[in-house]
Amino acid sequence: MGYDLSALKQKALLIRKEILELTHDAGCGHPGGSLSAVELLVALYDCKLRHDPKNPSWSDRDMVIISKGHVTPVVYSVLANAGYFSKDEYKLYRKLGGILQGHVTKKTPGVEFNTGSLGHGLSAANGLALGGRLLKKDQKFYCLMGDGEIQEGSVWEAAMSGAQFKLDNVCAIVDYNKVQENGLTNEIKNLEPLKAKWESFGWYAVEINGHNFDEVIKAYSDFGKVNKGKPYVIIANTIKGKGVSFMELNKSWHGKAPNDEQLAAAMKELN
Numbered sequence: 667m668g669y670d671l672s673a674l675k676q677k678a679l680l681i682r683k684e685i686l687e688l689t690h691d692a693g694c695g696h697p698g699g700s701l702s703a704v705e706l707l708v709a710l711y712d713c714k715l716r717h718d719p720k721n722p723s724w725s726d727r728d729m730v731i732i733s734k735g736h737v738t739p740v741v742y743s744v745l746a747n748a749g750y751f752s753k754d755e756y757k758l759y760r761k762l763g764g765i766l767q768g769h770v771t772k773k774t775p776g777v778e779f780n781t782g783s784l785g786h787g788l789s790a791a792n793g794l795a796l797g798g799r800l801l802k803k804d805q806k807f808y809c810l811m812g813d814g815e816i817q818e819g820s821v822w823e824a825a826m827s828g829a830q831f832k833l834d835n836v837c838a839i840v841d842y843n844k845v846q847e848n849g850l851t852n853e854i855k856n857l858e859p860l861k862a863k864w865e866s867f868g869w870y871a872v873e874i875n876g877h878n879f880d881e882v883i884k885a886y887s888d889f890g891k892v893n894k895g896k897p898y899v900i901i902a903n904t905i906k907g908k909g910v911s912f913m914e915l916n917k918s919w920h921g922k923a924p925n926d927e928q929l930a931a932a933m934k935e936l937n
């Protein structure tokens with residue numbers, strides 16, 4: 667899979683700035699878990715996904731389910747930069763009547779499934795993947811989840827189903843940023859040993875640094891090649907709030923917007 671690393675890094679920087687601007691301008695939103703997922707989504711949309719932003723309902727497209735549906739700043743920025751809709755829509759982010767709601771909905775071109783209530787996306791991805799198989803389509807189905815989210819039992823029911831039905835067209839991505847809404851994930855409900863846990867549920871698991879484009883792209887590139895008969899999970903070690911020092915690993919930036927001064931400080935740091 668050929669790619670231009672410096673262009674990807676530039677894109678990631680732009681997305682980080684837009685995450686901060688979107689939340690600042692709306693006065694609310696979720697910057698922490700958006701900043702941790704930047705490289706995961708940029709690499710997916712730019713290097714791996716079979717999609718057509720001008721024709722979001724193309725019947726042969728790969729599908730991405732954003733199961734951690736609160737991270738709309740990163741999702742909307744990635745989709746707008748891919749060409750799904752105009753950045754003019756940013757003005758109506760989190761406003762009634764706009765297409766960019768606070769949690770992902772199918773009002774937004776490029777969004778496949780409404781979420782916000784955590785723990786449902788993997789089941790949706792499984793169902794879509796079974797449908798794709800029945801229709802004999804060569805589609806792939808991705809599902810982005812948070813580490814706090816996967817403490818939910820419904821995720822592990824879906825994990826069992828994925829293995830039972832041998833859904834090797836499903837790729838789960840765990841944004842393992844170590845922090846959930848109220849504290850450190852492994853202090854609230856320890857996930858370790860996480861890779862072994864997915865493997866014991868019958869998945870092909872890889873663990874990577876989710877901010878390193880080379881590792882992220884290699885993980886996507888291996889999906890579909892190495893996991894015959896098994897669903898595939900990428901456990902991506904990331905940092906909540908990545909790129910803005912005062913937000914990094916700080917639970918208070920889970921769901922809070924930067925004010926004018928904080929935005930200026932964050933932009934200065936990113937620049």
Ligand SMILES: Cc1ncc(C[n+]2csc(CCOP(=O)(O)OP(=O)(O)O)c2C)c(N)n1
Nearest residue numbers: 699736782783784812813814815845846847
């Ligand atoms: C079923 C459900 N319970 C609780 C919430 C409230 N909630 C929103 S985000 C969040 C924390 C999620 O943590 P994590 O999955 O680690 O997300 P990230 O750190 O990647 O933002 C919680 C508890 C919810 N949206 N859905």
